[in-house]
Structures are given as C-alpha cells and as structure tokens.
Amino acid sequence: MTAYPDAPLVVVQPDPRPHVVSLALRGDLDYDTGDGILDAVRRALSERGDARALLLDCRGLEDIDSTGLSVLLQVHRLAARREIGFRLENTGPALERLLTVTGTLEHLTSPAPALPSAETAQTASESPGSGA
Amino acid sequence: MTTSPDGSRTSVVSVTSAPCPVVVVDQGGHVVELNEAAAGLLPEARVAETLTSPAWLADAHRTAGETRADGEVGEGFFSARPSVLPGGDTAWWLVEETAHRSAVQELELERERTRFLAEASSALLASLNLSRCMEVTARLAAGRLADAAVVIAPTGAKRPPMVVCDPQGTLQHSTVPVGAVPTVPGLAEALQGFPPVPSRWIEPASAPDWLVPEGFGEVGSLAITPLPGHGVPAGALVLLRRAPRTAFTESEEAFSGLFAARAGAAMSAARLYAEQNTITETLMRDLLPPALRQVQGVEFAGGYRPSVDTDRIGGDFYDVHPPGEECADSLAVLGDVCGKGLEAAVLTGKIRNTLQALLPMGDDHARMLRLLNNSLLNSRHTRFVTMVMASVRREDRDVLLRLTAAGHPAPLIVRGDGGVEAADTGGSLIGVLPRITSRTADIRLAPGETCLLYTDGVTEAKGGPLGDAIFGEQRLRRVLGECAGMPAEAVVERIQMLVAEWVGDGRHDDIAVLAITAPKGAHLSAVDGTTAGRYTA
Incomplete structure (x- = not known):
C-alpha cells in the first residue's frame, strides 16, 4: 500500500547530466497503478525531446506484480524505440528476485547504448546465462 | 366582522x-x-x-x-x-376552498407519487436479475398506473421476452410473437428508445390479443412508454386500461415516464450485469482446470483457487496432456499470465491452444517455448506468461521428470526424507523478448516423492497473524517438507488449506498448484498400457 494514496506515482527528479531523464517510482507498481505509471513515463519522455537516457529510480517502489513487470518491459521497449538508453536504479532485493526468476534482469538492467530499434536493443541484451 | x-x-x-x-x-x-x-x-x-x-x-x-x-x-x-x-x-x-382544496389535492397526489417512485426504486434495485426486474416493473405499473401492464425487453432475439401483469396482479412470462412488434403502433419506436407517442393517438382497439391479458375485456386506453436504460433502451412498458376508463392524461403520461426511467435504469443494470456474468462464466468455464487423475501410473493432482474478485479473472492455468502418438511422455503445464480480467483470459486461451497444437514436439521444451514465444510476440503490448513444463514418464517404480521453468518459480521437490529442493531450471518469460533462453532439469522421483508446480499466488499470498506478511517460499518449503510420502491429492489439499488459512478473509490473487507424485506402495507390473496393471501393497 502507498502511504499517500494521492501522491504522484512517478516523480521527475532533477538530474545535472544533460539529456538524462530521471524518474522516481513511488508506491506499488501493479495491476491497479500500471496504466497510470506507464502514461506518466510516456508523458515525461515526450516532454523531453532531447532525452538520450531514461533512468527509473526504484528506491521508493513497494510491491510489484506481473502487470508491473509488464509495464517495465513496455517502458524499456518505449525507450529502445526512441533510441534512448534505459536503466533501472536502486532495485531492491524483491525486484531483483522477480527479474531473476522471470529471466528479465539482464534484459532490463544491461547498460543500453543508443540503439536503432527495439529489435536490436533486445537482441543485444541476449547473452548466455540470462535465464539463470 | x-x-x-x-x-x-x-x-x-x-x-x-x-x-x-x-x-x-x-x-x-x-x-x-x-x-x-x-x-x-x-x-x-x-x-x-x-x-x-x-x-x-x-x-x-x-x-x-x-x-x-x-x-x-x-x-x-x-x-x-x-x-x-x-x-x-x-x-x-x-x-x-376550491383553490386551496385543489392545491392540497395536488400536493397529496405529488406526495403519493413521490412515495410510489421511492418504493418503486427500492423494489427495482433489490434485484440484479432481469426477469425479476421485469416482474417488479409490470406489477408496480399494473397496480399504480393502469389496470394491466406489459413489460417487453429489447433483445436481438426475434421473440423478445415479455412479462404481463393482469388486474389481479398475476404475472405471466411469455415472448412477443415473431414479427408482431411493428403491429402495435409506437411499440417499435419505444423499443428503440424514441420518446413515447401520446396515448390519445393510439387506438385502443389496435391492441393485439397477445398484448392483452386473458379476460381483460375491452381495452379503454393504451399507453406505450420507452424504458430508457444506460445509454441504450432497456425495453418498453405498455399500460392498459379497461373501458370505459378515460385515456391517460398528460400528467399521468409524464408520471409514467418518471416511473419508466427508474424501471429502465434497473432493467438496464440487470441486463448489463447478466451480460457481464455470462462473459465471466464463459471465460471461467474455459479457464477451469481439468480434473486430474492418475495418468500412466503417475499421480497428478491440481488445485485452483480463483481470486475472490469476480471482476478480475486471473491468468493462472494448468493442464495435463496424456501421452500421444508423437510424444511418449505426459506433459504437464502450469502457467501464470500477467494481468487480470478479459485480456488475461484471452491470452490464457491462446496459450493453451498453442501448447495443445505444439504437443507433438512435447519432448523438446526449448523448441516448444521458442515457438510459443514467437506466436505471442506483439509489438503493441508486453503481456507475457511465465510457466513450467514437465514431461513425465514412469520408469519402474520411479517417475522421471524433465522440468523447464520459463520465467517462473522453479518447481519444488519433496524427497522421501522430508528434504525439499528446488529443481535447477530457469529461463526467460514468454511473449515479450525476441529471443528466449531456457534450462531444463532432469529429476527422478522415488515412490512417495512429489514435485510441486505452483504460481506465485501461493508465495505472494498476504496474510498471517498481522495480515501483511507474505506466505513466502520458505514457508512453502517447510509445509511441503511435512508432506513427504503423501499422495498428490493430499499434498495439494494441505497446501491449499494452509494458504487459505494464511490469507483468511483477505484478498488474494489466483492460486494454482499442481502436484506430480510417484505412487507409493503401488507397483505396476505392466506399464506399457497393453495389459492391466497389477497393484501390490
């Protein structure tokens, strides 16, 4: 549960580096909040046409379910399509465990260079042992 | 003075x-x-x-x-x-006191109408059953607005259902005869939700027999009012008065409209609910896991506890496919589709169908998962499934398993001594990544040993003494350790029971478990399927 139900789920954090969009996720990322969070990330990205890297700070993230993971995959794909680098930051043990079990840790956390298309971005993340 | x-x-x-x-x-x-x-x-x-x-x-x-x-x-x-x-x-x-008197009378009438509408609303909203709503509407209308009333529900059917309430309050269900709607002036319009035709324009003699209750006598006047629903027409209300009562006054017609608005809203809600329910039931029926039994000398038992939120059909499923011509092993699959509701249900159906079609290559898990992954890849969304596949074969008294977890928690094995281990298998989830990886584990179960496939509804179940702790994998391992030597069905029942106790009255997601057990004490002398197996103690 979120401590403040009306508080925004996605907060834009100031970042000194140019072309970097840093977003902090707050509260639960699940079936109920997924669509809202995805929309918020989309909005934040479209407001920054110069973005070259998208950082998702997961420090404030509480529960995440399968819909939440689907949202992270969607955001990753969104970034790859726009040739924006994507990184998850401050992933806690629960999130890391989910990403490990689902075999998506490497896909979502490998440093993503600026890539021409989603296809290449995802291929690049494939490597031996990614399913471990 | x-x-x-x-x-x-x-x-x-x-x-x-x-x-x-x-x-x-x-x-x-x-x-x-x-x-x-x-x-x-x-x-x-x-x-x-x-x-x-x-x-x-x-x-x-x-x-x-x-x-x-x-x-x-x-x-x-x-x-x-x-x-x-x-x-x-x-x-x-x-x-x-003429003016005063008429004001008092009007006030009394208005009060009575308001009282009636309030009562009608409570009576109408007491049920979400369409046919019951139609009955209540007909009875209220016949009792208060006319001598008899007919409620007709609009459906795509050629014979729309209707309820007739006669002056004695007797209700009768029937259907409008085929093609009869246009023969009643104003009825077709009312069923389409157009404003009512003033009743004085409708010739009472034009009322066909099917519209008039038996023994009603001559129809003195006839009024047809649409029942407005939520955005769509909910039906039509036909009011009948015996001759020689006068036609409906304008004020009476306006009042009928107020009543019709309430009745229509209630009927519309009931209809939407019924439709929603039918969809849910249809989907649930298809999602219901199969009854499991012993297949080729291996015990299978499944347990499925859907989420209590009926509007949120979850995406857990399991299936056991007995060996076929192309594949000598039984193939058990347990999976969890991300999301809830209609989208999850549709994806679940698609996955189960695809797997069924891929059964001939059931011995090659990696290939099967790859093909499934390709068939689910979609540029518009990132919905996925995580699943475990288990190829199961009996070898003498043991059961051989080949297990592949694709983005799913690895199955747990409980040994004869109560030790619990996780199968060494893993891989990526299915349906999002262009290329997937998977690692298969080979497991041998001695008699009495069980392999448990489960969805995270078990480990993520929130509850406990304070209601906020998750059941967790450690607790599941401990519980499973106590199940050593139990038949598959008992293992499933025990886990379900403990998880249900843990959750209490709280909300939970779908919970699915599937136990595969090497039967204990029973020995099949013949397992080739051509002769009857002989069991020994």
Whole structure:
C-alpha cells in the first residue's frame, strides 16, 4: 500500500547530466497503478525531446506484480524505440528476485547504448546465462 | 366582522351584508334566511322550504353538534361553519376552498407519487436479475398506473421476452410473437428508445390479443412508454386500461415516464450485469482446470483457487496432456499470465491452444517455448506468461521428470526424507523478448516423492497473524517438507488449506498448484498400457 494514496506515482527528479531523464517510482507498481505509471513515463519522455537516457529510480517502489513487470518491459521497449538508453536504479532485493526468476534482469538492467530499434536493443541484451 | 360565534351581538340583518354566502336554517331544517351570495350559490334553496341541496350541508345540519362540514357546490368546493343564533336557528357560513382544496389535492397526489417512485426504486434495485426486474416493473405499473401492464425487453432475439401483469396482479412470462412488434403502433419506436407517442393517438382497439391479458375485456386506453436504460433502451412498458376508463392524461403520461426511467435504469443494470456474468462464466468455464487423475501410473493432482474478485479473472492455468502418438511422455503445464480480467483470459486461451497444437514436439521444451514465444510476440503490448513444463514418464517404480521453468518459480521437490529442493531450471518469460533462453532439469522421483508446480499466488499470498506478511517460499518449503510420502491429492489439499488459512478473509490473487507424485506402495507390473496393471501393497 502507498502511504499517500494521492501522491504522484512517478516523480521527475532533477538530474545535472544533460539529456538524462530521471524518474522516481513511488508506491506499488501493479495491476491497479500500471496504466497510470506507464502514461506518466510516456508523458515525461515526450516532454523531453532531447532525452538520450531514461533512468527509473526504484528506491521508493513497494510491491510489484506481473502487470508491473509488464509495464517495465513496455517502458524499456518505449525507450529502445526512441533510441534512448534505459536503466533501472536502486532495485531492491524483491525486484531483483522477480527479474531473476522471470529471466528479465539482464534484459532490463544491461547498460543500453543508443540503439536503432527495439529489435536490436533486445537482441543485444541476449547473452548466455540470462535465464539463470 | 358583523357577528361572533356566540351570537351575543348578532343581528339577523347582518347576515345579508356578510361578505360570504350565509344561509340561516331553523331547527326543523327549513331555510329561514339566505343572503344574496348564498342565493346565487344555492339556487334551489328557498326561504321557508327544507334545505335539501347541497346534501352534505343538509346532513351536517341534521347532525347536531357539527362544528364544520365541507363538500362540493356546483363546480366549487366549500366549507361550512355553523353559528347558533339566539332563538335556536343556525347560520351556516360558507367559505370557498376550491383553490386551496385543489392545491392540497395536488400536493397529496405529488406526495403519493413521490412515495410510489421511492418504493418503486427500492423494489427495482433489490434485484440484479432481469426477469425479476421485469416482474417488479409490470406489477408496480399494473397496480399504480393502469389496470394491466406489459413489460417487453429489447433483445436481438426475434421473440423478445415479455412479462404481463393482469388486474389481479398475476404475472405471466411469455415472448412477443415473431414479427408482431411493428403491429402495435409506437411499440417499435419505444423499443428503440424514441420518446413515447401520446396515448390519445393510439387506438385502443389496435391492441393485439397477445398484448392483452386473458379476460381483460375491452381495452379503454393504451399507453406505450420507452424504458430508457444506460445509454441504450432497456425495453418498453405498455399500460392498459379497461373501458370505459378515460385515456391517460398528460400528467399521468409524464408520471409514467418518471416511473419508466427508474424501471429502465434497473432493467438496464440487470441486463448489463447478466451480460457481464455470462462473459465471466464463459471465460471461467474455459479457464477451469481439468480434473486430474492418475495418468500412466503417475499421480497428478491440481488445485485452483480463483481470486475472490469476480471482476478480475486471473491468468493462472494448468493442464495435463496424456501421452500421444508423437510424444511418449505426459506433459504437464502450469502457467501464470500477467494481468487480470478479459485480456488475461484471452491470452490464457491462446496459450493453451498453442501448447495443445505444439504437443507433438512435447519432448523438446526449448523448441516448444521458442515457438510459443514467437506466436505471442506483439509489438503493441508486453503481456507475457511465465510457466513450467514437465514431461513425465514412469520408469519402474520411479517417475522421471524433465522440468523447464520459463520465467517462473522453479518447481519444488519433496524427497522421501522430508528434504525439499528446488529443481535447477530457469529461463526467460514468454511473449515479450525476441529471443528466449531456457534450462531444463532432469529429476527422478522415488515412490512417495512429489514435485510441486505452483504460481506465485501461493508465495505472494498476504496474510498471517498481522495480515501483511507474505506466505513466502520458505514457508512453502517447510509445509511441503511435512508432506513427504503423501499422495498428490493430499499434498495439494494441505497446501491449499494452509494458504487459505494464511490469507483468511483477505484478498488474494489466483492460486494454482499442481502436484506430480510417484505412487507409493503401488507397483505396476505392466506399464506399457497393453495389459492391466497389477497393484501390490
């Protein structure tokens, strides 16, 4: 549960580096909040046409379910399509465990260079042992 | 004032100058005197004759001690108050109350209507069953708005269902005869939600037999009102009055409209609910896991506890495919589709169908998962499934398993000594990544040992003493350790029971478990399927 139900789920954090969009996720990322969070990330990205890297700070993230993971995959794909680098930051043990079990840790956390298309971005993340 | 009720300063002369009609009547009921206003009002009253009209005044005069009487005089409505004059005569003072009376009557009518509408709303909203809503609507309408009422529900059907309520309040369900709707003027329009045709335009004789309750007699008037629903018409209400009752007044029609709005909303809600329910039931029926049994000398038992939120069908599923021509092993699959509701249900159906089609290559898990992944890849969304596949084969008294977890928690194995281990398998989830990886584990189960496939509904179940702790994998391992040597069905029952206890009344996601057990103590002398197996203790 979120401590403040009306508080925004996605907060834009100031970042000194140019072309970097840093977003902090707050509260639960699940079936109920997924669509809202995805929309918020989309909005934040479209407001920054110069973005070259998208950082998702997961420090404030509480529960995440399968819909939440689907949202992270969607955001990753969104970034790859726009040739924006994507990184998850401050992933806690629960999130890391989910990403490990689902075999998506490497896909979502490998440093993503600026890539021409989603296809290449995802291929690049494939490597031996990614399913471990 | 020229008089006072005690008559102490009254003179008869003053009666003539009274501003309201006054008639003086003696103890015998004869008119003694009446002023000009009274003479105009009561043309039949004559001095010295008995007062007969209006009858209510004559009656009141005969009944000694009346302090007030009222009634109609001609078109108007009057109240009369007596004052006893010296000498025993009584002067009746008549005060016109027509306007007041009609205001009171209107107020009373409005109050009664409001009361009726409130009662109707409670009665209508008490049920989400369409046919019950139609019955309530017909009964209320027949009782309050007309002599009989017919409620017709709009459906795509050629024969729309209808409910007739006759003047005795008897309800009858039937259907509109094929093609009969256009024969009733205004009915087709009402069913489409167009505003009602004024009833005076509808010839009562045009009412066909199917619309009129048996033994109703001649139809005096007919009104057809649409039942407006939530954005779509919810049906039509037909009101019937017996001859020779007059046609519906404009005010009555407007009131019928108010009632129809409430009835329509209730019927519409009931219909939407029924539709929603049908969809949910259809989907659930398809999602219901199969009843499992022993297949080729291996025990299978499954347990599925859907989320309590009925609007959130989850995406857990399991299937056991017995060996076929192309594949010698049984193939068990347990999976969890991300998300909830309709989208999850549709994806689950697609996955199960695809897997069914891929059964011939059931011994090559990696290939099967790859093909499934390709078939689910979609550029518009990132919905995925995580699953475990288990190829199961009996070898002597043991059971051989090949397990592949694709983005799913690895199955747990409980050994004969109560030790619990996780199968060394893993891989990526299916449906999002262009290329997937997977690692298969080979496991041998001795008699009495069980392999448990489960969805994270088990480990993520929130509850416990404070209601906020997750069941967790450690607890599941501990529970499973206590299940050593149990038959598959008992393992599933025990885990389900403990998780249900853990959750209590709280919300939970879908929970699915599937146990694969090497039967204990039973030995099949023949497992090739051509001769009957012989069991030994």
